[in-house]
Amino acid sequence: MSVTDVTIDENNLTVTVIADLAHPVERVWQLYTDPRRLERVWGPPGAPATFTEWDFRQGGRALYYMTGTRDERYWGRWDILDIDPGHSFQVLDSFADEHGEPSTALPASRMSFVLEPAANGPRFTLTTTFETLDDFKKIAQEMEMTEGLTQAMGQADAVLDGLRQTYQGRVAHLEVLSDTWVKITRAIEAPRTLIWRAYNDPEMIRRWMLGPDGWVMSECKVAREVGQTFRYVWTTDPAVPRQQGESFGLEGELLLRQVPFRAVTTERMLGTEGPETVNDLTLVEEDGITLVTTVIEYPDAQTRDMILGTGMIEGMEHSYARLERSLLAEPV
Structure with a gap:
């Protein structure tokens, strides 16, 4: 999965990462909807992800944490907002505690995962939308979100191709x-x-x-x-x-x-x-x-x-x- 474009749009409060695929859309869909496979690509190098809950349906939720190099754990929660099987799904992505309670100190964002045909083959688009400009600056800029997403998505080919x-x-x-x-x-x-x-x-x-x-x-x-x-x-x-x-x-x-x-x-x-x-x-x-x-x-x-x-x-x-x-x- 080769990341071909990263767009940071302060006016629309969005971060969009686009990757071209060398695999069928169906296989990439399986990667992002199977928690055991998703664990190998969601966390960036140095902070792999572990999903502890996975209820992939509209209205369901997923709970995960990323483990840092000093055993620090960063918990996150997905509330599943919408699913178009084989094509797209949307989640509310929140920082959370180990019980799944959303953080009150850090903002949530809306993430859209879309798989679709394109001129040169299948394309994967991940768009993150923030509620306010302060939220956008805190997460997208101060926390180097795009670098982490790009590194994480760059791990997908090895999982899709097989080791x-x-x-x-x-x-x-x-x-x-x-x-x-x-x-x-x-x-x-x-x-x-x-x-x-x-x-x-x-x-x-x-x-x-x-x-x-x-x-x-x-x-x-x-x-x-x-x-x-x-x-x-x-x-x-x-x-x-x-x-x-x-x-x-x-x-x-x-x-x-x-x-x-x-x-x-x-x-x-x-x-x-x-x-x-x-x-x-x-x-x-x-x-x-x-x-x-x-x-x-x-x-x-x-x-x-x-x-x-x-x-x-x-x-x-x-x-x-x-x-x-x-x-x-x-x-x-």
């Missing part, structure tokens, strides 16, 4: 989301529970999280509970003929742990005060393949470019390839 078709055979892939956010994806032929073990079992970590050949992990301290710290140290392998005595390490704190699909940590070079990043790891399994996604938040664009310039993505691919090979011998 195997989208990612199989592709090496670690970097996507720059903003000045301070990047996303790295890599699909691995293994079940999610096994990959989760590989990220949390020190013995397994030592076998694959090594980057390019010629390094060994000399220290591996894993954080297993929120608030605990991890510490990884790599040194040159004495068995490999190269310059000896090189070493480096990473350390950080576990901020969020949701077994077996999400873990968020801070990370910085060992022995330094920064710069610190926030690394958000998620594992999604489908059809025997698991998509490993790491969303990294940097303090600024300069730090982002400095770290990416070290060859980080290439090193991650070496590790992922080694992980995939090593998991072939592991029991499920």
Whole structure:
């Protein structure tokens, strides 16, 4: 789903996002009306959605929350206003508490989801309408609503195509989301529970999280509970003929742990005060393949470019390839 136009209309108090589709309208309709599938595209990277209620009928409601990197939850509520099956639906979108009570501090808006044929294929239009100019400025501008919607909708193709078709055979892939956010994806032929073990079992970590050949992990301290710290140290392998005595390490704190699909940590070079990043790891399994996604938040664009310039993505691919090979011998 390629976002082709974003229009912010202050006069009409609307934000309109248009996306061209490479899939039949029927499949996209199913995506946006099935809560388990919708969870994979409604929240932006770094704040995935979980729907706890789903009564999709006129007069019904849906309740959801988005989980941030420090386990903060942002609750929302949809009151279903109108449904034209296979074509459109409209909701009143409100900020809410965990019981579904609408917020009195933040305004609600009317959202219209429309699927229709267009000259170059199917088109998806999401229009958000606000009641007042103050509401419009607070949500659409101050809270960077359009950026979040665009990033969320950009996740739809992988769900519609399927993970195997989208990612199989592709090496670690970097996507720059903003000045301070990047996303790295890599699909691995293994079940999610096994990959989760590989990220949390020190013995397994030592076998694959090594980057390019010629390094060994000399220290591996894993954080297993929120608030605990991890510490990884790599040194040159004495068995490999190269310059000896090189070493480096990473350390950080576990901020969020949701077994077996999400873990968020801070990370910085060992022995330094920064710069610190926030690394958000998620594992999604489908059809025997698991998509490993790491969303990294940097303090600024300069730090982002400095770290990416070290060859980080290439090193991650070496590790992922080694992980995939090593998991072939592991029991499920």
